[in-house]
């Protein structure tokens with residue numbers, strides 16, 4: 001599972017496919033709410049605010 005900014009979205013998808021050999025589900029962080037999980041404050045690859053959740 002990754003949270004990434006829009007700039008690193010493609011990197012995260014490629015990494016996910018390499019790791020799990022299937023395409024990830026993609027969610028926009030703005031459109032979902034978490035109850036038991038706090039959204040990480042920065043992208044998996046950089047310090048930018050994350051925009052997408054990849055699972």
Ligand SMILES: [Zn+2]
Pocket residue numbers: 004005006007008043044045046047048
């Ligand atoms: Zn990033």
